[in-house]
Amino acid sequence: MKLLRYGKVGAEKPGLLDADGKIRDLSGVIADVNGSTLSPASLRKLAKIDPATLPLARGRPRLGACVARPLNFVCIGLNYADHAAETGAPIPKEPIVFLKALSAYHGPNDDVKMPRGSKKMDWEVELGVVIGTTARYVPEADAMKHVAGYCVINDVSEREFQAERGGTWDKGKGCDTFGPTGPWMVTKDEVKDPQNLRMWLDVDGKRMQDGSTKTMIFNVQQIVSYVSHFITLQAGDVIATGTPPGVGLGKKPKPVFLKVGQTMHLGIEGLGEQMQTVVAA
Incomplete structure (x- = not known):
């Protein structure tokens, strides 16, 4: 469904x-x-x-984020071995957890706003996990019981804000519109293996990311359990589980970042596609 x-x-x-x-x-x-x-x-x-x-919707309506605004918009950093390698970061020993501001939560095809003063705006296709029941101190063996389904997330990032403006990730992750989510949530019964999904992202038609959830360091089951020991996950909460290689920051011989007017097109196997245009804030 x-x-x-x-x-x-x-x-x-x-x-x-x-x-x-x-x-x-x-x-x-x-x-x-x-x-x-x-x-x-x-x-x-x-x-x-x-x-x-059920009645048919008329025309081609705009799609909002597939789940109503969550209480917690949780993200996992550096959760793909090949992505960690491209950024020169060590493999995390435990999941890196941070929260994305709810003002970032956004429709899957709505414009993404480039913040004022931005120089290093980047893209990140990610598997989203939607929580279905309250999860608190959940053992790994029970973690999947709390998952309702999956979706596509673009964890848009501003790398200078994230890494060069005081040492916290939040400023580069929580800008307005930086979390397009959807187009829909696919219930977990329709996703045979969340650890074997192809994922990709194009900028202006050029393939930038082409990866798979196979290379996650910590899988969905481990992530849900781990996060629940620090943050009580509520029904309707969303977790962005990390991105594969191909982000702008990791491009060689030098990084490549987004510009106003460019378009991001991304998707995950079986979960649908998104498309956003970058506009000035």
Whole structure:
């Protein structure tokens, strides 16, 4: 099942994508795609609905972030061995956890704003994990019980802000629009192996990232368990699990960064695609 949210900013309706790729309106069934929608019982109930009985959305509506604004937008840094190598960073011994500001949470195809003073804006295609039930001090063996599904995330980053402006990552990760999420959440029953998904990102039609979740250092099960020992994960929370190689910072012989007017196009096998244009803030 592919759950989504569509409509104008701030007025999105819940929906699902049917087998023909058409959006079906779920607003007569649920209020939103949020924490209360994502419990196992709720998802089982939604899965029993025949999409043909739901109204079709009109035209080609804008897609919002696939899950309503989470309480926690968690990210994992340097979680791909080949990405760590390209940036010259050592392999982490434990997951690197940081939070992305909720003002970064954004529709999958909406414009991404280049912050004022930005010189080193970068891209990162990432597998997103959507939490379905509260996770607190969860052992690894039980971690997947708390996962509702998966989505695509672009962990947009400003490298100078991140690494050269005081030593914390948050300033380079939490700028407005820096977290496009969607186009939809695919429930975990439809993702056979989250550790074997091809992922890619193009800038202006040129392939920059072409990787796989196979090269994750810490897998989804380990990440959910680990994070739950430091942050209580709530239903509807989203975790961005790291990026494969090919980011602008790692390009040789010198880094390449985004410019206003450029377009990012990215996707993950079975989870859909995003496209954003860079605009000035």
